[in-house]
Amino acid sequence: MNILFVMYDQLRFDYLSCAGHPHLKTPHFDRLAARGVRFTNAYVQSPICGASRMCYYTGRYASSHGAQWNGFPLRVGEVTMGDHLREAGMDCWLIGKTHMKVDAKGMARLGLTEESVIGARQAECGFDVWVRDDGLWGEGPDGFYDEKRSPYNEYLKSRGYSASNPWASHANAGVVDGEIASGWMFQNADLPANIREEDSETPWLTSETIRFIEQAKEPWCAHVSYIKPHWPYIVPAPYHDMYGPQHVAPPTRDAGEREDPHPVYAAYMGNKIAQAFDDPEVRAKVIPAYMGLIKQCDDQLGRLLDYLESSGRMDDTMIVLTSDHGDYLGDHWLGEKDMFHDPSVKVPMIVFDPRVEADATRGTTCDALVEAIDLAPTFVEVAGGKIADHILEGRSLIPHLHGTAEETREFVVSEYDYSATPICEKLGLATRDARMFMVFDGRFKLIHFEGGFRPILFDLKTDPEEFRDLAKGSAHAAEIDHLYGLLGQWSRRMSQRVTRSDDDIHEMRGKSGRKGILPFLKDGSEVPAELTEKYRGQVQGDYTKPEK
């Protein structure tokens, strides 16, 4: 069986019609949901691209692999999904974005270069690369944000877009009076992108995916990783005007959230992103563009599913649709992601398993708490490998897909390191104190902050919109203690014993005696003679009288 692991970037869990969006119609997401399982409580391990993806790709928590923010390199030698799958006999390919930053210093210390296959995989987070495109080809006075070659810009130039950086001037800009109107600016979000729709990023990556599958040696795992609907918020025609202000839901926010807010939350409410999304004009332009980008993703998903059906691959390919995090879009007086309200940390997760064992669950939803790190062990099981649970911290989703799940996770955890952000400086925090942790048990969500702040507590049963911070008062000390107990248990987890499996340990036990380690014997009668005879009758030949 093959695995098509599709990730969208910054796709909210509730911006799909199968998830109940009132205006956005996503028939192709819905079509796969109708044939698979849609997980309604799937949480990412960090609400930021790079860290979340490293969790997906390693099957480990952010504080286990250490790449806790965008641009923090994944340490050389960290075992990835690709390493596990290749060990199980399945190739693992990348088509699109990873946000992986190579641990150049670690590579140099170990004498590895990207010229070797081993080094190249270390530099690409364990993937073999069909095409790598992180989708942010911004350029400024100090040069390009992403210094790698840009396959997408190369494609655009081959298609006749002769600008120096057509990603910026065409795919992510409109035109007003013959002048570029950059997609970076919200005022331009309602313009059609200055590009033929079929040349825009989502169709291009879909074409690359079909090209890959047409020639791929089976079994394969393909990580198809789209940059959209991530900002810049601008989309080509006809998607730019499919939705308008009348389709923009009012922000999910409450005046009470701004009364005596937690200091870190207050700092985020005060940043320029939140300010922008507080402006109704911005939301009226940006959210329709965001919806148009998702609609384009859905159409391209339909194109991909049609190809898989016509080629027979739907019969032997597991398909996963998910995202690296959500987007506040003005909810909770915030923009972007970064914190732990559901619009940011909860993601869509639809899994289609073509096997007959999954027939019983087709078209169902699963409300169990699941984590992004559960995909890696799921894929290892699909590949027929043994799940290295001393390395992989997630749990296979197969029991949920086959209707055989007995125990489910008691709680999910997500982490965020904001030490590289202006908020850290604004709050005057030491870098290692600019960290927050979420523990959610299915009802109560605790957010712990390093740096001496009080926690935040939400009760999603009585307050599903997460408006009321119950940690302000003392009425919920018991729930807070309970969740801190879970956080402590999680924090003491064994995450680094990666060189010894439980089987290895069982194998080690009681072996040293038969290798001559016989401590604490009174006279040797405690053990069989065979273990001690090595020290008998060897001596006459070379007896050495100790000198007095």
Next chain:
Amino acid sequence: MNILFVMYDQLRFDYLSCAGHPHLKTPHFDRLAARGVRFTNAYVQSPICGASRMCYYTGRYASSHGAQWNGFPLRVGEVTMGDHLREAGMDCWLIGKTHMKVDAKGMARLGLTEESVIGARQAECGFDVWVRDDGLWGEGPDGFYDEKRSPYNEYLKSRGYSASNPWASHANAGVVDGEIASGWMFQNADLPANIREEDSETPWLTSETIRFIEQAKEPWCAHVSYIKPHWPYIVPAPYHDMYGPQHVAPPTRDAGEREDPHPVYAAYMGNKIAQAFDDPEVRAKVIPAYMGLIKQCDDQLGRLLDYLESSGRMDDTMIVLTSDHGDYLGDHWLGEKDMFHDPSVKVPMIVFDPRVEADATRGTTCDALVEAIDLAPTFVEVAGGKIADHILEGRSLIPHLHGTAEETREFVVSEYDYSATPICEKLGLATRDARMFMVFDGRFKLIHFEGGFRPILFDLKTDPEEFRDLAKGSAHAAEIDHLYGLLGQWSRRMSQRVTRSDDDIHEMRGKSGRKGILPFLKDGSEVPAELTEKYRGQVQGDYTKPEK
């Protein structure tokens, strides 16, 4: 300046005359203490050889590097003392024992072999090897416990000991009626070892150390790592009868410790090691041998110090004397180490700094809480390097040595993973639940156990001998909560962000704008034109009308 980092194996903190032992005279340990600082509250990060040493050698806690028990390989790529020192321009050599197990699978995954310098250092815990001898050449029906070549056995054979395994039949055995009387058996502990004293392990390694220094290129760090006074408990003449039963202190134990003991403590009290040390005859033979082994270590230290003085090396060499853990010797109804009473987890630590800055503290003791992991950053500072505090979790001891210390550690932590021991099976624990953690704040010592057990609490102010487990009752709930808070804080520490230093993070901040990442602009007026002009005036040449 050079560094002589001397480690003894299983040397108790209180078996030195400078530490107040009533019978054992160690004039050479005392001689160095008189010229340096003796730390009276030095704790190892795990009371077991391999794990403790990996903490010393990485400057990181056991759960940070993952090599949590003997024979758990240190993951490939883990940064070691040797890596840090070489980066600072100092060589780092091994003379003796490390208990390092190579991460063969990780090496293979990265294409590393021990034939290369890089691979050899990965396989030797970052050291360049003058001589590696882990000192346990036991042999049984399944072969040798240690499958490496044995430099010490080779030495003995070159000296005319022609037995197949002279380590076993001569260095660690006596002779009775012309037959080997193995040192594994306590009944033989009072026999003289069947070897010339100058050929025994401690003098041999001392000679290797002098040979190393005579030819070493400065600056060097030499880790001189003796196997003794670790078992087998047998010592050559004249040390075998320097001490007798009259010098054996009664065990530090109390009948109350056996009343309703903690289940894990009870299991350890019930093992064969504890049973053996419960026998007065065993203690009467073993402890004098243990003392004789220490006396021999002291004489060889004197020989080494004399050499350093005569060669001028005392003027330009920092000297550290310490141990990887202690030995219960029957205290608390226990033998060996494994748990967290002071005789097991507290170690001797004497540091001599020849520089004038250290004159103010010569001959003093320091009661500050210090950890074994503090040595690595101390050495990096001595080598003139920048302490990579995103990797190294210890703190330099230099401020204590130079009398400039302002803040000291609030608490120390030690960990023990007993999943590979029979106790784990006896208690019916899952491997990952066979772990315990110690948090000691200088007065209260909390021991947390995974697996659902209650904790243990000692108050060393009112109960310095650690007889009374205050966690049995509810009177100390506040202290227990406080120490659990410290454990939680420690457990959430940032231990894996090893690819990004605080400086790197400060350097990252606010850089993306000048590289063309300009999200969340309303109209661009929020930023200087220079950041946005890249998207202006480029377009006429290749304007592409979006298709409708």
